[in-house]
Amino acid sequence: MNSHQGEMKGDKQMNTSVLEERSKVPATLSARALSQVKNNGALWAFFLLLLINILITPNFLQIQTLYVNLTQVATVAIVAIGMTLVIASGGIDLSVGALMALAGTIAPMIFLSDFAASWPALGLVLAIVVAIAVAGLAGLFNGYLISVYKIQPIIATLILFISGRGIAQVLTNGELQTFDNPSFEFIGTGRILGVPVQAIITIVLALSIAWVIKRSIYGRFLLAVGGNEKAAELAGVPAKKIKMLTYMICGLLAGIAGLISTAINSASDANQTGQLMELDAISAAIVGGVLLTGGKAPILGAVLGAAIIQLVGYTLLANGVHDAVAMVAKAVIIIVAVYLQQVKGAK
Structure with missing residues (x-):
């Protein structure tokens, strides 16, 4: 009798433990889902924006709409990649917009x-190389200071935020330089197999730099400097050189x-x-997941952040909302992104 009662008691305890384990499954799944949303918030936001546009924005699924968004997001994404590197090093760069103007001014002066x-061919190559090199040297100057x-x-x-654009205005007397150069304009308006050339350039740059950050010594040193510069120096990391190189890459x-933007407008x-542009680039980098305290460089996240910033603006304008509201929306996005960073940091 006692053994029978013991067996019944044991079975009851086992059933209770099984029920408890089963009740934990939905809670575990919910926790994992919530974790995924927090860790991949930018990706979920992007998909949500796509869904909203599919439902409410006229002609959103047309190829021309895709082309417009790709061409408008490319320059922001490229600059956001550079901004991500700079922020990852523990800094910021307000001069990127002025350097775009400077490069966009120098190139036509040479090929014209x-x-x-x-x-013609040599002049075009020289124009592109010199313009990008000048922007890179300007970035190096930032890093040196x-x-x-x-x-x-x-x-x-x-x-350089002030003087860079000033130099460009002096070089052109503040006047618009128009030109007709199909070879140069190709980088801004051309297509390869239907894909905008500038989108291809953006993808190539993003994948290349993402690989460098993940696989190269520079990438490891950059994250070390951004995470704790003094500790990195004590460990033998050449922090000064890494910072100067980072700002130079941002300038490049x-x-x-700047060349792409100039080519688009002819x-x-x-x-x-x-x-x-500096504000859009910082916004895209933050939304893409870069830590304002440094030490993290999500390059592909920066591209995704640029796409979100672009898509928010397009969604509002395509549905008749004033452009000023789009600027407010960008500010709200930044606030939310920074808040999520703080929540993660607190944990």
Whole structure:
């Protein structure tokens, strides 16, 4: 009798434990789902925006709509990649828009010169190389001020934020430079197998730099410097060189974006090219998951963040909402992204 009662008691305990384990399954699944949303918030936001547009935006699924969004997001994404690297190093760069204007001014000056008229192909190559190189050297100047003279990044880059566009305006007398150069314009308006060339350039740059961050010594050093610069230096990391190289890469990418923007418009406008680009790039980088404290460089996340920023603006404008509201929406997105970062950091 006692053994029988013991067996019944044992069975009851086993059944109770089984029920408890089963009740934990939905809770575990919910926790995992919530974790996925937190860790991949940008991706979920992007898919949500796509769904909203499919439902409410006229002609959203047309090829022309896709083409418009791809061409408009490319320059933001390229600059956002550079901004992600800079923020990952523990800094910021306010000069990217001005460097876009500077590169976009220099290139036409070269391929419209008498030399280029005699040697068109060489003149075009020289124009592209020199324009990007100048932007890269300007970025290196930023890095030098920050790493060697220990000037705060926001102050150091503010110098070229003001003077970079000023130089471009002086070079053109503040006037619009129009041109007709199909070879140069191809990088802004051309297509390969139906895909915009600028989108291809963006994808190639993003994948290449993402690989460098993940696989190269530079990538490991960059994250170490951004995570804890003093500790990195004690470990033998050349922090100054890494910072200067990072700002130079950011400048090079800004130069590429400036050429694309100029090619799209078939004109160089020192007053408007890259205007407020630094804000869009910072927004895209933050939404893409870069930590404002440094030490993390989600390159593909920056591209996704740029796509979200672009899609938010397109959604509102396509549905008759004023452009000013789009700017407010971008601000809200940044606030939410920063809040989510703080929530993760608190855990």
